[in-house]
């Protein structure tokens with residue numbers, strides 16, 4: 142401000158009061174102009190949202206009408222009684238369960254309308270809190286339903302059971318009970334997906350196969366140790382689903398896994414430790430089964446047929462034990478001990494069926510060399526060792542064929558299997574007999590290698 146103006150305060154007051162009154166006028170004019178605009182915008186926004194009401198869901202969305210969007214409440218209504226049956230809840234406890242879900246195309250619009258609180262953490266696909274579910278629009282109808290059901294299971298557990306369990310269980314059970322088939326208005330949950338096309342964008346099996354290929358398989362104990370932040374990455378969802386799927390489908394472990402529902406209802410602090418204790422001294426076998434399951438996971442993996450069979454101990458050590466192996470089962474863990482430094486000669490005979498249709502497909506121990514499964518001839522006899530010093534793992538399989546001299550270089554138990562997809566064991570039949578001879582020391586050079 143200059144000296145000249147300072148000596149003339151009267152003129153300044155005039156200027157200031159002019160500015161004041163003209164601003165007020167502008168503000169007033171603006172207000173009159175803006176008010177109806179805001180009201181119009183709010184009206185437009187509420188017109189942009191559609192509310193789809195189901196018995197067990199209120200879905201608010203800014204997506205335009207489409208069959209796959211508009212049927213979501215029906216999908217949810219079909220899921221709730223199935224979840225209730227799984228958790229054993231009587232009807233009166235769940236009949237008024239009705240979360241509110243927001244299916245979002247334009248998040249800004251939901252924020253402006255106050256439907257996405259500022260304190261929501263950032264989430265890539267879906268989020269659930271206190272019976273409110275937020276979901277972003279997904280590129281495939283399957284995955285959109287899956288995501289709604291996944292968050293729905295969280296809401297169901299929190300609201301009706303009062304607990305979600307440890308992170309691996311909370312996410313694993315949500316994935317397990319969300320994985321579904323929706324055909325002609327009928328819903329099936331907890332399915333075994335047969336092909337990636339059945340569950341577009343789900344991707345969990347692919348992630349575990351990538352871990353197989355990079356040698357980063359997790360034990361069940363590793364999965365059960367996931368912390369509260371683990372599921373910010375996508376891989377822990379795959380492992381958590383696999384754990385629940387494994388327990389729910391394994392013929393020897395399914396019943397004991399039912400205890401997890403009691404632990405959930407109790408809100409057990411030491412959920413995982415208690416569940417593990419229920420398996421008692423079998424835990425080592427559980428981990429070994431799991432190891433093979435994740436190592437060999439496929440779409441359609443037949444957990445019951447591929448389950449490890451443990452040969453009962455032999456009455457006395459035989460000089461040349463003979464093992465009978467079924468073609469429609471997975472690995473047989475024999476009771477034949479192998480010592481480090483020993484040479485094992487395996488001789489196999491038998492004829493078995495690898496497929497039923499279009500015609501019975503016969504196979505012998507060398508396998509079908511025109512067809513390969515995981516880099517080895519289909520149907521060929523395989524061998525591996527469960528090492529004594531790492532009893533929850535199995536060495537990579539080697540190809541036996543009709544005859545093999547082999548120095549495993551490990552102390553442990555001999556395992557045998559026919560090379561076929563664990564998803565395709567149902568149409569196999571027949572047996573194979575394997576004679577096992579052991580001799581101390583190295584293999585003679587003339588016998589080294591494989592004899593088809």
Ligand SMILES: [Zn+2]
Nearest residue numbers: 291295312315
């Ligand atoms: Zn979740």
